[in-house]
Amino acid sequence: MESFLLILRRDFRLAFRRWSELATPLMFFVIVASLFPLAASPDASQLRDSGSAVLWMSALLSSLLALDGLFRADAEDGSMEQLILSPAPLGLIVLAKILAHWVVSGVPLLLLAPLIALSFYLPADALPTLIIALALATPTLSVLAAIGAALTVSARGGGAIIGLLVLPLTAPVLIFGTRATELAVTGESTLGPLYLLAALAVFALSLGPLAASAAVKVAME
């Protein structure tokens, strides 16, 4: 537990010292969503229909982008080897890194998402559900992206293929996330998809770090 908190604190400090890496995925999220009306149409009813899809797609892509370098810096400067050698279970260390990354990249995304949603004319009543759905979905996305980052940490071409590996696996999150948002927009009960998102998050958080740590270990061999 002690090493968990140490890693958490270390990664927070590193994240705030390299603030540009922290800001990039968020700006990416906002820019992708803002460019969408240029590609489609600025028509209010059309934007309302596609708003939740645009939000979820941009959130998905930005969380992939955010975790691309999760292990690379540590692998390059040798600290990953030390983490593997440490007596603390590697899965726990990886979970700490994912959590630290989620707090600095996922939480700001939760705060920005309502602004984007309002600009897409989604009703204000739907915003709490949107935030809850994103809060339940982004940890799953972070875990999946972390697995991708771990698999590609020593691959040729590095992070460019993360999307290829991880995006097909994010389909359930996307389905239930947009479903919850659409139900909230029409004012229906959103509990079903929210429970499923929570179930996916529990599943991903309990098994994902193990897969990611196994991949990191292989990559560092």
Next chain:
Amino acid sequence: MGFVRWFHQLASPPYVYRLAGRLAPWFAVSGVVLMAGGGYGGLVLAPPDYQQGDGFRIIYVHVPSAYLGMLAYMVMATSAAVGFIWRMKMAHGLAVSAAPLGASFTFLALVTGGIWGKPMWGTYWQWADARLMSELLLLFLFLGYMVLRASFDDREKADRVSAILAVVGVVNVPIIHYSVEWWSTLHQGPTIARLDAPAITMDMLAPLLVMIVGFTVFFAWLLCKRLQGEILDREGRARWVEQLTGGASA
């Protein structure tokens, strides 16, 4: 005791090479016979469907392909996991051999589904359909696996990293199954997996089952041949390969 010994023998490349070589002709002959029989039964003997006419007959290719895409993924993930856990090179070899086969069968299932969909649904592609979508995702999983492997120069590292991806991806296969129930879609419900009263008559069903078995045996034949090639590629410098090829290997 006998099983343990056999399991250990499976770690030996020359043994697996000979085993695959010995099994392959049996699979080839029975696969061709079963597919010819099932094809004749499906295309000639089975009566036309009362709604779809002769158009339904594409299921004799479509259903076995879709099934084999998933079976190939299970074979790939299982043998990759075995290879990862017990560090068996031959199991990794089997996983590598299964991947392109699975991708091809999945692609075939998508293409035949599109050909069937055009006259039946009026469109080649129907985004609203859960099974089409999950079949497409399965294809992406196969391709991701192959791309990940290709981006490592070190074969052993590629084996182990891609094994993790295969095991992670296997989570998607149950989702493929349950997506049929999660979403109510345009696609007709499953017609075989109802044991009490199949929604399809026996003279349509029997050729389909024969085709599925035939496709599976055909897949096993291809898998044996690909595994043999993979073993030769991996063991190119071993003495038994040089004896086998008369020293002609690279």
